[in-house]
Amino acid sequence: MKLINFKTARNLLFIFEIISLSLIFLYNWPNIEINTIYLSLGLIALVYVSNVILLKLSKGDNYIFLIVCMLMSIGIIMIYRIDPNLGIRQLQWLYIGIISFFITYIFFKFYNKWDKHFELYLAISYILFFSTLFFGLRTNGSLRWINIGGLSFQPSELIKIIFVFILACIYSGKAFSANSKFDKHKEIITLGIVYSFIAILFIQRNLGASIVFFAIYAGIQYIYTQNLKYTIYNLVLFTFGGFAGYFIFDHVRIRFITWLNPWEFIDTIGYQITQSLFAIAEGGFFGTGIGRGRPNFIPLSYNDFIFSAIIEEMGILTGIGIIMLYLIFVYRGFKIALKQEEMFYRIISIGISLLFGVQTFIIIGGVIKLIPLTGLTLPFISYGGTSIVTSFIALGFLQGASEKDLNGGSQNE
């Protein structure tokens, strides 16, 4: 029994957008800038048109895109409220992101040799990693960005997706099928590859990403390994590495200490997280209302800490709503995997779902001080070109996988 069909859900999304945009109008009244009007019309048009196109184009899962539209609407409204210029730029990124989504989706759907390029994926990953190490820019103590023609870009975001493809190649048995010797030691080789990635991320001080890589790996390995002892080795090794990291690297230790007691270091290393907690506490269940809180007090409020900013003004209930949306999103992702008959595409769906699920948990858990804070973006909500575009690319793959059916015929579920 379906209580709500797709169109009802889409209409609800529009209602949400119209209400929150009118709040922005009311808040700024009567000084409405032309940009605000652009933003509002632009956002509504973007969501409407892309949903209509997708419905025509794809017979796969229509809900994941709708959920993403909701998330990105909440995000851009918050970003616009924090800084209108950033809001307009985010809208541009969303346009680019959604175009990337459609391109990825079409390309993924009609090209059928994705499982044949294991070596290429590996090579691109290492090239991107090393170019970050050698030509990277250091921001906030971590080395994440490279600059291409004036545009800065975060390679690790893209590698996450390629990483899912690497694992899919390996565990669907396509990577080493030509070489039985490699195939025999598949698990060990995979371990070596993954840990080399994690080590590089560690050196770049990108702890959040290294945990995401590990979690995707552990999840897929658990499902597809022939022998569960490898998963146990893997967990032990990672835990051990974590301990070692704690003693070797200052930046690991600092994150742990500020997690245990940020109040003691409120002026220094505990500043970010305590400001985040103030915002969440201030918001309460219903929030102060859009425009009535002070998210500007939170450092990086439009980026890593956007969840706290949203809670301050829209309340914990909205925060819980966002968590539920991600939960449904991840659930649909896995459901796509369960319906998919090709193992390679199954692993792609699982990997991408894990990517979003784990990243969301780590950053939300971090800003609410459930777990130590590591810098990551909140997919589809945080401000940032790389994050938005790569997330939409990943979504494109997931959308493609939802209807990819090599035996012909497709399903709409």
Add this chain to the structure above:
Amino acid sequence: MSDIERKRILKVVSIMAFLNIILIFYLTYFQIFQAENIKQNPYNKRLWADEQEIIRGSFYDRNNNVLAYSIIGENDNIERVYKYDYLYSHIIGYSFREYGKAGLEKTYNSSLIGNTNTIDINNIKNLIGNERQGNDIVLTIDHDIQQKSRELLLGKKGSIITMNPKTGEIYSMVSMPDFNVNNLANEWENIIENPNSPLLNRATQGLYPPGSTFKIVTALSSLQNDSTDTDYICTGSIIVDGYRINDYDGKNHGNVGLEDAFIESCNTYFAEASLRLGHDKILETAENFYFNKKIQFDLDLKQSSFPTNDMTKTELAASGIGQGRILVTPLEMLMVTSAIANDGNIVKPHLVSKILSYKGDVIETRSIEILNNVGNYNDVKKIQDMMIDAVRIGTGKNAKLRDITVAGKTGTAENSSGLDHAWFVGYAPAENPKIAVVVLLEEEGATGGRSAAPIAKDLIEFSLQKLN
């Protein structure tokens, strides 16, 4: 797809769902149990951010005399002005970025900066518009009585509170030593280091043995439990388990009943009475008077306590005369007195009578709230009569007024300092009480009858003239 694969996929999904649910639970837990504390952290810039934009509300006394207000000073800075340097240092307190907030400035902060918890339709416009004016607070305080109370206590250590015993409106509340709220910058170090703790509001935060004023409770308990001894012979001291309990100056009261013992404040009688009643009975009566109970008050209020765990016989005997482990705030003793004055009904004391919007609309008003009934009219009436006689012919003679019947009870509480605390609690006019008063002189080294009662007399006389 193999069964194992399907099963494991489902397990991974469950883990993901579980993680999300933990997030939700933790957020809820955080909001319910931690948020309130975290918000009050002085590092929370939001606490002060509003104040730079909002004109904080004013304080008025019951006759609409302004006591504190904000103005826009130089450079568009909003400045807080306290009209009286010392007089309201413990009631209104202060609100400064450097020193934080105290007193009603703290408890009513959100009202003063215009946040009200209730959203009604009239407030919607405020929510959307940029109203920049907080709410005003009208106190139950009478400025003249407040001033008189402070005058009478000047140079001493202790506290005076006056209140309407029928409504719980506090007319005055002073605690000495006090401090100059307009000069915190220069005096802060001295204030902090002063061994007499000027920041402490003794009226609500000071805990003292009540001494003989507690006999009001013991006497009522004796009446309620039909445990009065009409034929007691006081020899000036008794020995309980090897400890000697003396009457003041070893005075021998001879053959006394409850009334005489109360009027003359005979310790040995009440020590015996207490032993006769037993721990449970006195505890029950004390708790009827809100000992060991939390009272919602406009300022932080320490809980007054009567021991609940086992007592030795000596301790029990000492409790009957307000010594031992009993500790009370002056406000608690005022509530006890008011309950008697109010024929047994104990009312909730309050300092704030209403909150007004800057336009003058009433946002919130306080009404009379009866907390409990401490005993039936006949028993309470007997206590009233004893208190009248205690002032007429007993230890409280110094509180006697020519035209007005005053009812009262003195107390002289021994404590570790070696200098006794002097107490007087009372109310007037006895026939139709309009004011209840408590005077506590900390480490005064004199009896309540000699030092506290005259102060109460002057204050009652002044206040009744003022209130009429």
